[in-house]
Amino acid sequence: MEPFRLTASQAQAKFKDGSLTVEQYAQSLLDRVAARDSTVNAWAYLNPELVLERARELDAIPPEKRSPLHGVAIGVKDVILTKDMPTQYNSPIYVDDAPKIDAASIQTLRANGALIFGKTTTTEFAATVVGPSHKGPKTTNAHNSKRTPGGSSSGSGAAVGDLQVPIGLGTQTVGSTIRPGSFNGIYAMKPTWNSISREGQKLYSLILDTLGLYARSVEDLKLLLDAFQLVDDEPEEPFTLKGAKLALLTLPTPEWPEPGPGTAAALKKGTELLRAHGAEVEEITLPDEFRSMYKYHLQVLSGDGRVAFLADYYGAKDKMHGSLIDHVENKDKHTRQDQLKAFDELAAMRPKIDAFASKYSAIVAPSVLDEAPVGLENTGSAAFCGPWTAMHTPVVNIPGFKGENGLPIGLSVVAGRYRDQYLLRVCTEIGKVFEGEGGWSR
Amino acid sequence: MEPFRLTASQAQAKFKDGSLTVEQYAQSLLDRVAARDSTVNAWAYLNPELVLERARELDAIPPEKRSPLHGVAIGVKDVILTKDMPTQYNSPIYVDDAPKIDAASIQTLRANGALIFGKTTTTEFAATVVGPSHKGPKTTNAHNSKRTPGGSSSGSGAAVGDLQVPIGLGTQTVGSTIRPGSFNGIYAMKPTWNSISREGQKLYSLILDTLGLYARSVEDLKLLLDAFQLVDDEPEEPFTLKGAKLALLTLPTPEWPEPGPGTAAALKKGTELLRAHGAEVEEITLPDEFRSMYKYHLQVLSGDGRVAFLADYYGAKDKMHGSLIDHVENKDKHTRQDQLKAFDELAAMRPKIDAFASKYSAIVAPSVLDEAPVGLENTGSAAFCGPWTAMHTPVVNIPGFKGENGLPIGLSVVAGRYRDQYLLRVCTEIGKVFEGEGGWSR
Numbered sequence: 001m002e003p004f005r006l007t008a009s010q011a012q013a014k015f016k017d018g019s020l021t022v023e024q025y026a027q028s029l030l031d032r033v034a035a036r037d038s039t040v041n042a043w044a045y046l047n048p049e050l051v052l053e054r055a056r057e058l059d060a061i062p063p064e065k066r067s068p069l070h071g072v073a074i075g076v077k078d079v080i081l082t083k084d085m086p087t088q089y090n091s092p093i094y095v096d097d098a099p100k101i102d103a104a105s106i107q108t109l110r111a112n113g114a115l116i117f118g119k120t121t122t123t124e125f126a127a128t129v130v131g132p133s134h135k136g137p138k139t140t141n142a143h144n145s146k147r148t149p150g151g152s153s154s155g156s157g158a159a160v161g162d163l164q165v166p167i168g169l170g171t172q173t174v175g176s177t178i179r180p181g182s183f184n185g186i187y188a189m190k191p192t193w194n195s196i197s198r199e200g201q202k203l204y205s206l207i208l209d210t211l212g213l214y215a216r217s218v219e220d221l222k223l224l225l226d227a228f229q230l231v232d233d234e235p236e237e238p239f240t241l242k243g244a245k246l247a248l249l250t251l252p253t254p255e256w257p258e259p260g261p262g263t264a265a266a267l268k269k270g271t272e273l274l275r276a277h278g279a280e281v282e283e284i285t286l287p288d289e290f291r292s293m294y295k296y297h298l299q300v301l302s303g304d305g306r307v308a309f310l311a312d313y314y315g316a317k318d319k320m321h322g323s324l325i326d327h328v329e330n331k332d333k334h335t336r337q338d339q340l341k342a343f344d345e346l347a348a349m350r351p352k353i354d355a356f357a358s359k360y361s362a363i364v365a366p367s368v369l370d371e372a373p374v375g376l377e378n379t380g381s382a383a384f385c386g387p388w389t390a391m392h393t394p395v396v397n398i399p400g401f402k403g404e405n406g407l408p409i410g411l412s413v414v415a416g417r418y419r420d421q422y423l424l425r426v427c428t429e430i431g432k433v434f435e436g437e438g439g440w441s442r
Numbered sequence: 443m444e445p446f447r448l449t450a451s452q453a454q455a456k457f458k459d460g461s462l463t464v465e466q467y468a469q470s471l472l473d474r475v476a477a478r479d480s481t482v483n484a485w486a487y488l489n490p491e492l493v494l495e496r497a498r499e500l501d502a503i504p505p506e507k508r509s510p511l512h513g514v515a516i517g518v519k520d521v522i523l524t525k526d527m528p529t530q531y532n533s534p535i536y537v538d539d540a541p542k543i544d545a546a547s548i549q550t551l552r553a554n555g556a557l558i559f560g561k562t563t564t565t566e567f568a569a570t571v572v573g574p575s576h577k578g579p580k581t582t583n584a585h586n587s588k589r590t591p592g593g594s595s596s597g598s599g600a601a602v603g604d605l606q607v608p609i610g611l612g613t614q615t616v617g618s619t620i621r622p623g624s625f626n627g628i629y630a631m632k633p634t635w636n637s638i639s640r641e642g643q644k645l646y647s648l649i650l651d652t653l654g655l656y657a658r659s660v661e662d663l664k665l666l667l668d669a670f671q672l673v674d675d676e677p678e679e680p681f682t683l684k685g686a687k688l689a690l691l692t693l694p695t696p697e698w699p700e701p702g703p704g705t706a707a708a709l710k711k712g713t714e715l716l717r718a719h720g721a722e723v724e725e726i727t728l729p730d731e732f733r734s735m736y737k738y739h740l741q742v743l744s745g746d747g748r749v750a751f752l753a754d755y756y757g758a759k760d761k762m763h764g765s766l767i768d769h770v771e772n773k774d775k776h777t778r779q780d781q782l783k784a785f786d787e788l789a790a791m792r793p794k795i796d797a798f799a800s801k802y803s804a805i806v807a808p809s810v811l812d813e814a815p816v817g818l819e820n821t822g823s824a825a826f827c828g829p830w831t832a833m834h835t836p837v838v839n840i841p842g843f844k845g846e847n848g849l850p851i852g853l854s855v856v857a858g859r860y861r862d863q864y865l866l867r868v869c870t871e872i873g874k875v876f877e878g879e880g881g882w883s884r
Contacts, residue, residue, distance in 0.1 A: 083541070099525070101541035104645070104753035111756035197749050199645040203546070206636050206648055229752060229770075233777045307639050310671060311546040314553035328671075335675045336860035340793070347789035351782070418778035 003028035046118035067113030103200025120155025131377035150180035151379030170212035175382025177212025181397035185408030193392035205304035242278030260370030262403030296342035303339035371403025400438030445470035488560035509555030545642025562597025573819035592622035593821030612654035617824025619654025623839035627850030635834035647746035684720030702812030704845030745781035813845025842880030
């Protein structure tokens with residue numbers, strides 16, 4: 001198998017047994033990028049010489065001194081600061097801007113031996129949903145160049161889906177990590193809010209923005225959580241599907257849109273598979289008290305965007321997308337009282353969602369409306385991703401299903417806050433079933 | 443009067459009528475620093491040539507093109523990124539570190555014509571309370587070199603108090619802005635949480651950290667709030683003390699320490715003065731439901747510090763203060779459930795505090811236990827500052843009183859969230875009374 005096809009954990013096994021060097025691995029990834037980049041366009045910055053130089057530095061470390069993420073190649077969404085590469089936010093204000101500073105997440109990954117590979121495309125400031133004609137990325141879906149990879153973490157989703165890199169970093173403020181995960185047929189995780197430092201990651205909303213993780217196996221996600229020292233309260237007990245009690249949330253509340261046929265079929269098939277493997281699956285809807293969640297979410301975004309984009313607005317309003325200007329100018333005339341009410345109501349819902357989730361082994365829910373839509377001009381709806389961002393709970397997109405046009409569709413699996421490691425154990429088992437029998441494969 | 447004695451607004455009036463240039467003003471401030479720096483030690487970085495060069499650039503702008511903060515000189519706490527000066531956090535890890543990037547607050551201030559003057563001292567990462575023998579700043583109180591200036595915004599508090607600069611930026615996670623404000627006899631404001639972007643400001647706690655503002659007049663604070671586009675919902679109606687209904691909060695809950703004699707006397711005298719000027723003052727305590735606020739505050743700090751300092755811990759644990767290592771290693775063995783409970787309970791208290799505050803024109807409360815203590819090894823108790831940080835409400839320290847040793851003591855004035863401009867109108871009137879009749883003057 002060509003090295004670029006390996007997951008990070010598989011590549012690490014070969015580094016350990018001496019059958020692959022980090023440099024050979026990096027070269028294979030670079031070859032894959034070279035073959036595919038003119039189609040997929042996943043990279044905002046990639047310097048092959050820098051990658052190979054770092055790879056050789058890692059190879060020079062004696063085996064006994066290697067760190068847990070030794071040689072793990074990571075594509076970094078271009079809203080996260082990297083001291084050896086520009087950070088451009090897909091904004092004309094920041095073309096070639098390259099401050100010598102690493103985000104906290106990058107510091108941690110480097111300290112653990114990771115190979116920071118390059119910067120992946122994003123929509124402007126990770127805060128718009130528009131395509132190339134409005135400065136959006138030219139990135140295409142990993143499995144069909146006529147379709148969107150999703151956004152705003154477009155490049156990380158597409159690059160990991162297209163085997164150009166095993167791990168990607170994204171961010172999520174509504175659905176910017178989970179949506180590209182489903183569209184590109186990969187695992188995507190939004191951990192518990194503030195469980196990984198967001199320092200050095202472009203700010204949109206303090207209470208919503210979360211670092212997102214992409215991989216092609218649950219094992220790889222666990223590598224990352226361990227490096228970030230995400231530890232649950234509960235001990236690491238094995239999870240089995242047999243006897244598990246899962247909640248199937250087809251429609252969180254009547255405020256949400258109806259899933260399309262691909263997602264509806266995935267939910268149906270997923271349920272059948274889980275039951276066939278011994279799990280109890282109870283179809284649920286969220287109680288009425290959560291009905292206004294999405295409305296409050298958008299209200300908080302609006303108030304927070306007003307603050308977050310003021311500095312760039314002062315400096316270069318003419319170079320910003322209209323939706324960001326609208327935030328700063330408070331075009332919708334939201335009051336501060338509206339903003340506080342939304343902020344406080346979401347806060348009050350969080351412990352209630354935890355209590356609700358604790359009645360089940362996990363919640364299974366749609367990740368997206370359907371397979372990736374045709375065209376690059378719109379990155380798709382994030383409606384189903386929003387609840388877990390607003391509620392701060394960890395969520396993982398598991399791939400395995402396909403839509404009417406053969407594109408991948410994933411489902412979201414959710415647990416209460418700070419049960420991130422537990423959630424990965426659940427996803428290991430559900431992932432085997434969905435990937436093995438769901439009907440979609442790369 | 444020597445220019446260095448002017449408030450920012452007074453200096454701006456002279457720029458406008460042509461009786462002072464920004465360069466002359468900057469030179470006067472630099473002369474003041476030169477005369478006092480060996481005693482006060484307020485600066486972590488100050489480059490006179492850079493200051494004068496920027497001042498000349500500002501003078502070169504034609505009067506009709508000048509911005510609202512034209513020539514306003516600002517000392518910046520050295521945990522806030524500045525692209526033309528190092529940012530060192532008082533940490534040996536970051537000695538001479540100078541990434542080319544401005545924090546969002548600095549971008550906004552520069553875009554408004556401010557003169558970013560230099561970097562002011564801080565305790566390590568704005569997260570310790572220790573003095574020079576433990577890497578704490580050598581900064582002394584502006585009014586007595588044997589006493590602490592408070593922390594963690596030690597340098598900004600001392601520099602503004604000592605007339606070395608008219609405006610300072612601080613940060614507050616418990617009491618790091620308000621405490622140095624009281625100790626150095628100046629106005630200090632912690633605006634509503636997240637009403638000014640914290641991007642590019644060292645992270646300790648996402649839900650607590652707030653940019654802080656120092657000045658020697660309320661008029662100067664208003665200049666800053668306007669530049670940051672802090673707008674209340676309510677119209678700008680004049681506030682008068684006559685007929686105002688103020689709450690006097692001598693002891694928030696029994697969990698708080700007793701004020702010392704200086705603060706007790708200030709509260710007594712402040713009350714008499716307010717009543718003499720026609721205000722009704724009602725002595726109150728917070729209802730029992732707020733009793734655990736401080737405990738929850740410390741719990742959130744602990745959990746958030748665990749995340750915030752992980753990256754530096756990986757890179758250079760041996761160069762960090764023990765209290766920060768304890769955070770990362772979770773020495774107190776806090777559980778995630780403890781952390782969530784504290785986070786959620788504080789969130790639930792916030793709308794209740796707003797409702798409580800709305801029954802009064804404002805709340806008057808102690809800022810600190812007493813005048814600045816002798817010695818530099820401890821920056822003093824932040825107990826009285828904590829509630830307003832945890833509750834996200836705006837708070838202003840108003841100087842005017844003095845302790846048993848003649849050092850300044852201020853009182854805090856508080857309103858509900860997003861009533862920042864209203865609070866300044868209240869403080870204009872209370873400030874006249876406290877500064878005029880409180881008994882302390884520079």
